[in-house]
Amino acid sequence: MSDQLALLKKRGLLVDNESAALDYLARIGYYRLSGYWYPLREIDKQASLLHKRPIRSDCFVPGSHFEKVVKLYVFDKKLRLMALDALERIEMALRVDVAHLLGERDPQAHQNPDCLHGNFAKKVRANGASKGKTDHQVWLEKYENMLHRARREPFIAHHKEKYNGQVPVWVAIEVWDFGLLSRLFDGMKHPDKNLIAKKYGLAEGKTLAQWLRSLNFIRNVSAHHSRLWNINVLELSPCPQGWPTMKNTRPFMYFVIMAHLLAVICPNSTWAQRLVDLLRVGVTSSSQLLTLEDFGAIKGWEQWLLQNQK
Structure with missing residues (x-):
């Protein structure tokens, strides 16, 4: 050292x-x-x-100064924790949304190709490592791995013992991670996706599916303690219509998306205000290193983070 x-x-x-x-x-x-x-x-x-x-x-x-570097690292750590806080709530809420809707179709809807979109459940991959399999089959393999890892959890062991290993979707959601959730949502039928998206003020489920893929990228960066504040986002969503132009390659737009979803999930949450406070302090303490432009923030950024708060 x-x-x-x-x-x-x-x-x-x-x-x-x-x-x-x-x-x-x-x-x-x-x-x-x-x-x-x-x-x-x-x-x-x-x-x-x-x-x-x-x-x-x-x-x-x-x-x-080395001390400035440390301050930026500490700011970024707090930013990652803010992201994980929001994404946990979003993940839990979307799990319930998906389980409730699919559970009405079939308790085993997550395993039933007829309950999902044909492109996801029946279209066979023509190349790659999973050639000859459907996206749903690939998803099921990952799901079974997660189910196996959770086999000692009381709620999984109970269904294995009492119901011949059949785990209904409202129980299965408890072993999904954000990536598995986002991929299954993307594979749902369009009317089902649209129905859930409407709850969050979106016209199409396609938009929410894109958001979830992007948020899963943000989650993975945050969970692996990687630098977040100026990262190039690789799983892109288009800037929503009616919003001012934001760089979809930078994190700010995805923090606005989190704030938008949390306004529905937790309308009384102070998350957006705490994020604004963190950004203000971060820019002040790390002014030589941190700029809101690098983060992707736009003019009037505070308004866009706080607009949905009551």
Whole structure:
């Protein structure tokens, strides 16, 4: 750790408290922190001209402090926890929505291809590792793995023993993760998806399905403790009609989506206000590193996070 800290100092990073800096390097790790000091590295002008894009050198911008890097890391950790807080509530609510609707069709609707869309349940994949299988069959394999891992849970063991292993959808939802939920929702019949989407003020279930895929990406980033505040979102949703133009490659739009869904699920929640407060403090304490533009925020961002609050 001392060699790593010496290298950072040699490259121009100022360290006010060496003991604390060594502690952070030991607990968090050099390479994880490197994503947070990246914005402090100088632009290599010659390399940038050659490659026709900004290229960072190893040297830091004069006046860069290790403590600023730590503050940005702590802010990002709080941002990830805010995302996980919202996504847990969204996941629980959507599980119930799906179980209630499909359960009316058939207690085993999640396993019954006739209760799902044909493209999901009957169309066979033509290539790839799952060639010859339907998307539903692939989904069922992942579901069975999760069911097996949860086999000692009392509610699963009870159904295994008393009902010949048949687990109704309203019980099965308890072993799903966000990814499994989003994939099954996407595979539901259009009228069923539309019915659930209407509850959240959306005209089409297709939009909600896209949102869930994107939110699952945000969840995975947050759950694996990866950098979130300026990440390039890879599972994209289009910016909804009627909303101002937002970068769908940056996290802000997906935090607005979370706020939109939470306004229905938990109308009295203070989540959006707490997020606004966190962003204000984060920008103030990490002004050299953090910009709301990097996060994807737009003009009037506070209004868009708080508009659904009562």
